[in-house]
Amino acid sequence: YVVHQGCDHIFFVGFHGAGKSTLARNLGCLFHRDYVDTDRLVERMAGKSVCAVFAEEGAPALRAREAAALRCLAGRKSLLVSCGGGIVEGGESCRLMHAMGTVVYLDGSFEDSLRQIQHPEIRPDFATLEGARRLYRLRRPLYEREADLVLNIRNKTFEQVCSEAG
Numbered sequence: 552y553v554v555h556q557g558c559d560h561i562f563f564v565g566f567h568g569a570g571k572s573t574l575a576r577n578l579g580c581l582f583h584r585d586y587v588d589t590d591r592l593v594e595r596m597a598g599k600s601v602c603a604v605f606a607e608e609g610a611p612a613l614r615a616r617e618a619a620a621l622r623c624l625a626g627r628k629s630l631l632v633s634c635g636g637g638i639v640e641g642g643e644s645c646r647l648m649h650a651m652g653t654v655v656y657l658d659g660s661f662e663d664s665l666r667q668i669q670h671p672e673i674r675p676d677f678a679t680l681e682g683a684r685r686l687y688r689l690r691r692p693l694y695e696r697e698a699d700l701v702l703n704i705r706n707k708t709f710e711q712v713c714s715e716a717g
């Protein structure tokens with residue numbers, strides 16, 4: 552990954568609804584760094600929503616599309632990147648993130664995430680409470696394994712999280 556050296560991006564990972572996009576966007580404004588969202592990149596490159604990618608092509612295809620989206624960030628300057636909740640399931644994406652910068656895990660509670668799930672249709676697992684909980688339990692060790700830094704966001708206001716992250 553020689554081409555990626557010199558990048559110092561920050562990748563925010565965590566469960567759906569943890570607040571990755573909001574935090575990355577706000578820190579971007581604060582520190583004058585560009586902000587990108589892998590879901591939006593995937594959508595632009597695929598020409599359809601992540602929801603449609605997931606439904607029509609399946610999870611492995613979404614993982615491959617996420618890795619392709621990350622590859623496009625090589626060579627760009629100091630980005631704040633909010634990542635799709637499942638990105639840590641992709642080995643290639645994990646390698647790319649570590650080669651290009653720092654991985655920060657927004658560690659929030661399942662209940663808080665649940666409150667933020669406005670579109671349960673984005674993944675079949677989110678359709679039931681048990682499905683969503685199972686996915687949360689499955690994902691936590693993956694986020695922890697990939698994290699260079701864990702940001703505990705439980706019982707914190709958005710301002711507190713921002714100032715800790717900053």
Ligand code: S3P
Nearest residue numbers: 566567568601634635636637673
């Ligand atoms: C997913 C989370 C979504 C999106 C896709 C799959 C997941 O991203 O990438 O629907 O598997 O957890 P957000 O966490 O940004 O909502």
